[in-house]
Amino acid sequence: MPLIYKPYQATLANKEGQKLYYPRLVKFGKMVGTQKMAEMIAEKASLTAGDVHNVIRNLMSVMREQLLNSRTVRLEGLGTFTMIAKAVGKGVEQESKVSSSQITALRCQFTPEYTRAANGSATRALTTGVEFVHIKDVAGMFISDTGKDPDDGKDPDDGKDPDGGETPDPAA
Secondary structure (H helix, E strand, O other), X not given: OOEEEEEEEOOOOOOOOOOOEEEEEOOOOOOOOHHHHHHHHHHHOOOOHHHHHHHHHHHHHHHXXXXXXXXXXXXXXXXXXXXXXXXXXXXXXXXHHOOHHHOOEEEEEEEEOEEEOOOOOEEEHHHOOOOEEEHHHHOHHXXXXXXXXXXXXOOOOOOEOOXXXXXXXOOO
């Protein structure tokens, strides 16, 4: 399945005063959660969905423990996770004055696994063989005649229940 994109216009103008258009990836359907991933993995393995779900939950717990103990975690074929601390605008003039109170944000950085080709170029494992398709080529019904997405600025689940159907009318 290809990655689907649609055009969107920047809210800020460039130096020439133009609001340029850029491609933006479109997400369809509900987010795939841990349980659904466990079920999908179980279909490819000799484990039950419950066993896989338990492994995923334990993986997250162990990864968190290792990351918060100043370790980097590498999952072969997936990528590397590491903690990054930011101290934006909180620099000090002397090395001896550096302290944890300077940290303004903490985040977990993920770098996808990559392989090196013979020519020296790197390919990210999660992005190899990606194909891009304009939304008009696969889902014309989502685009109005004006070329704008009819749901722009709206909650994507507006009027829908979590299972993707119409929300029942409470007056009925």
